[in-house]
Amino acid sequence: MNIHEHQAKAVLKEFGAPVADGVAIFSADEAAAAADKLPGPLWVVKSQIHAGGRGKGKFKEAEAGEKGGVRLAFSKEDVISNAAQMLGNTLVTHQTGPAGKQVNRLYIEDGADIKTELYLSLLVDRASGQPAFVASTEGGMDIEEVAESTPEKILTITIDPVAGVTDAVAESLCDALGLEGTAREDGIALSRILYKAFTEKDMDMLEVNPLIVMENERLRVLDAKMSFDGNALFRHPDIMELRDKTEEDEKEIEASEWDLAYIALEGTIGCMVNGAGLAMATMDIIKLYGEEPANFCDVGGGANAEKVAAAFKIIMKDPAVKGILVNIFGGIMKCDVIAEGVLQAVKETNLAVPLVVRLEGTNVEKGKEIIANSGLNVIPANDLDDAAQKIVAAVKGA
Ligand code: ADP
Ligand code: MG
Numbered sequence: 001m002n003i004h005e006h007q008a009k010a011v012l013k014e015f016g017a018p019v020a021d022g023v024a025i026f027s028a029d030e031a032a033a034a035a036d037k038l039p040g041p042l043w044v045v046k047s048q049i050h051a052g053g054r055g056k057g058k059f060k061e062a063e064a065g066e067k068g069g070v071r072l073a074f075s076k077e078d079v080i081s082n083a084a085q086m087l088g089n090t091l092v093t094h095q096t097g098p099a100g101k102q103v104n105r106l107y108i109e110d111g112a113d114i115k116t117e118l119y120l121s122l123l124v125d126r127a128s129g130q131p132a133f134v135a136s137t138e139g140g141m142d143i144e145e146v147a148e149s150t151p152e153k154i155l156t157i158t159i160d161p162v163a164g165v166t167d168a169v170a171e172s173l174c175d176a177l178g179l180e181g182t183a184r185e186d187g188i189a190l191s192r193i194l195y196k197a198f199t200e201k202d203m204d205m206l207e208v209n210p211l212i213v214m215e216n217e218r219l220r221v222l223d224a225k226m227s228f229d230g231n232a233l234f235r236h237p238d239i240m241e242l243r244d245k246t247e248e249d250e251k252e253i254e255a256s257e258w259d260l261a262y263i264a265l266e267g268t269i270g271c272m273v274n275g276a277g278l279a280m281a282t283m284d285i286i287k288l289y290g291e292e293p294a295n296f297c298d299v300g301g302g303a304n305a306e307k308v309a310a311a312f313k314i315i316m317k318d319p320a321v322k323g324i325l326v327n328i329f330g331g332i333m334k335c336d337v338i339a340e341g342v343l344q345a346v347k348e349t350n351l352a353v354p355l356v357v358r359l360e361g362t363n364v365e366k367g368k369e370i371i372a373n374s375g376l377n378v379i380p381a382n383d384l385d386d387a388a389q390k391i392v393a394a395v396k397g398a
Helices: 005-014 028-036 076-086 143-149 167-177 181-200 230-235 250-257 276-288 305-316 335-349 364-372 384-397
Strands: 022-025 043-047 070-073 090-092 106-110 114-125 130-136 155-158 203-214 219-221 225-228 261-264 269-273 293-298 323-330 355-361 379-381
Touching: 005 022, 005 181, 005 225, 022 028, 028 076, 028 106, 043 076, 070 076, 076 106, 114 167, 114 181, 130 167, 130 181, 155 167, 167 181, 181 203, 181 219, 225 230, 250 261, 250 305, 261 305, 269 276, 269 305, 269 384, 276 293, 276 323, 276 384, 293 305, 305 323, 305 335, 323 335, 323 384, 335 355, 335 364, 355 364, 355 384, 364 379, 379 384
Parallel strands: 269 293, 269 323, 323 355, 355 379
Antiparallel strands: 022 106, 043 070, 043 106, 114 130, 114 203, 130 155, 203 219, 203 225, 261 293
């Protein structure tokens, strides 16, 4: 689960990280009062969406003006007019995709005197199987470019989870960030604060870009992106409260209510599968035969007919879906139960696109029989290759 920048900063503040003062607002009427709470002479008006690259983003609507999703304001009037321009409009960044995201809230923040912009993040490093800091002296809005053209400027420092952030880790991190003097003292303290927040709140990722050295040599967290391990959220009701469903795909929310894993993608073929591995294989083979998956819905190991029907309806809600491939291995879940669920859903949704069903495993013969005798327009497939070819052909023919 992701949260907004202003929320992430509030979390970091609890742990003692240096963040600026700021006020989140949801309507332009609140802009004046928010600006009044901050000292000036520089305010920053920041779009709050679950995507990065806001500073370099562009609004779709002309009324929002030419400037990006993070704007400097040199007077209270500036804060108010920019807030009015930005709220309710659609910001497109390299992370939102071409559709962009509607800006429903802004963070009005105290402006900082920036001397240098650094990059710092914490993540779980799969290569070492340990948490790690990723650091660079080249922080700010061009970090993607740095990663692409000068990857040697991005350093990884792994952390032994038993020992935590030792003096040696903190010192190497400060070396990697090129910190000296007061900034280095701040860096040592910050490394421990961030690690504590990361582990105690079960984060997947914590990214501070930029971390800045200010003109007074103190460090400040100027941007914060945070995502949490969904499997550990039950331990953090305070974090769960921060969920913003308007940032999530409506179908993904509905799927999570049924305990289904639904992922929206860009193609034309809806996929109903069980297990993440089978989902990957199904998507690969669809691509191999020249089409793209529109989504996949993982019904998991123990689904019943209702759950299968729910999955089906969620897949059908995506207007980009031109065909559906059901690819299920019946282990604990029996193929006849899946077949019943599929038929129930086909009837209830008045399915208008081609459907290919490939079943394998427990009670497969019974499952195939149910489908064959249904009288409904369902294309049976014998194996994964056959299934992918059939659905691609059906979608291309349509
Ligand atoms: P994004 O990463 O989505 O583009 P950031 O929060 O990193 O958004 O802001 C983009 C840039 O705007 C920063 O790199 C920094 O130069 C500037 N900026 C952001 N917040 C402030 C602030 N409080 N004071 C001064 N400049 C800021
Ligand atoms: Mg940033």
